[in-house]
Amino acid sequence: MSAFNMPEMHSDEFVLWQALLEKQTGLWLPESRKTFLVAALSRHMKEKSVKDYSELYSRLNAGSVSVLDWASLVDSLTVHETCFYREKASLQIVLSYCRNTLMDRFKQFPGQPQHIQLWSVGCSTGEEAYSLAIELDKLNVGFKEANTGSAYFGVAGVDISYPSLAVAREGIYLGRQLNFVPQVTKNTYFNRLSDEYYQIKDHIRQRTCFIQGNILDLQAKVKQEYDVIYCQNVLIYFKHERKLEVIAQLTKRLKPGGLLVLGHGEITSVNSDELTRVNNKHCLAYLRKDEEKRMAE
Numbered sequence: 001m002s003a004f005n006m007p008e009m010h011s012d013e014f015v016l017w018q019a020l021l022e023k024q025t026g027l028w029l030p031e032s033r034k035t036f037l038v039a040a041l042s043r044h045m046k047e048k049s050v051k052d053y054s055e056l057y058s059r060l061n062a063g064s065v066s067v068l069d070w071a072s073l074v075d076s077l078t079v080h081e082t083c084f085y086r087e088k089a090s091l092q093i094v095l096s097y098c099r100n101t102l103m104d105r106f107k108q109f110p111g112q113p114q115h116i117q118l119w120s121v122g123c124s125t126g127e128e129a130y131s132l133a134i135e136l137d138k139l140n141v142g143f144k145e146a147n148t149g150s151a152y153f154g155v156a157g158v159d160i161s162y163p164s165l166a167v168a169r170e171g172i173y174l175g176r177q178l179n180f181v182p183q184v185t186k187n188t189y190f191n192r193l194s195d196e197y198y199q200i201k202d203h204i205r206q207r208t209c210f211i212q213g214n215i216l217d218l219q220a221k222v223k224q225e226y227d228v229i230y231c232q233n234v235l236i237y238f239k240h241e242r243k244l245e246v247i248a249q250l251t252k253r254l255k256p257g258g259l260l261v262l263g264h265g266e267i268t269s270v271n272s273d274e275l276t277r278v279n280n281k282h283c284l285a286y287l288r289k290d291e292e293k294r295m296a297e
């Protein structure tokens with residue numbers, strides 16, 4: 001036992017756990033995160049009255065634990081840190097893209113409302129999806145006021161973590177979590193519930209939906225195609241080959257001409273003949289090539 005009453009884990013055991021987690025979630029725990037793994041597993045073993053790591057490992061590996069138990073373990077091993085308006089340059093590129101795309105569609109189909117669908121991948125407790133939805137609503141209000149057109153937009157959030165998604169669906173946050181939200185936005189888009197808590201207004205919550213899913217298993221869960229796929233601060237925990245696999249899957253779910261925004265610095269470059277890099281040094285974004293253009297190349 002260690003000083004904090006956590007059973008010690010040998011290096012060969014750690015390697016097995018590393019591989020199991022990587023296989024199930026894509027999450028790659030470096031040696032430096034061993035204490036974090038040990039703490040999470042010890043908590044779980046105590047709750048489930050499991051006597052040691054190897055018993056827990058065998059149960060998980062054999063699939064003889066409930067989906068919810070597995071999910072709660074994964075939840076304690078993943079990082080859920082997020083906040084409103086977190087990646088400003090990436091948000092900016094999404095807004096420019098949506099503005100230009102909608103303007104083109106309004107011109108092409110005058111008088112017809114247009115649809116635009118966004119996807120926040122690894123959405124955690126929802127702040128990212130709501131930041132996108134709020135900014136799209138502002139864009140839409142501007143279009144309506146200028147009589148340019150009107151858009152139906154939707155933002156879907158996907159995450160592996162059930163507890164994070166429960167928070168996202170409620171859309172209730174502590175006042176201090178709104179520190180990066182401009183005051184006017186706070187007044188327009190949040191209801192004050194008490195001295196401490198604020199809730200996203202219904203008309204924005206109705207434009208969002210939150211779905212549980214593993215991004216390594218997108219084929220099974222996500223059938224729809226999106227105009228924008230926004231994946232920030234998720235790939236950082238994956239090994240290089242996994243990152244490329246996930247990016248290939250995400251690309252398949254982009255509409256032709258759609259925008260894929262990845263975390264700046266999470267991957268150096270993506271070599272795909274389906275994607276063109278957007279020229280912007282502050283963020284990492286790609287456009288899915290139009291099928292016709294791709295065939296003509």
Ligand SMILES: C[S@@+](CC[C@H](N)C(=O)[O-])C[C@H]1O[C@@H](n2cnc3c(N)ncnc32)[C@H](O)[C@@H]1O
Pocket residue numbers: 025026027078079080081082083086121122123124125128158159160161164213214215216231232233234
């Ligand atoms: C650090 S948070 C990033 C949240 C948000 N994208 C942001 O940038 O603020 C990473 C999120 O990715 C989720 N995640 C990690 N592995 C995942 C997987 N295999 N499938 C789906 N979500 C995953 C975690 O549960 C966590 O909520």
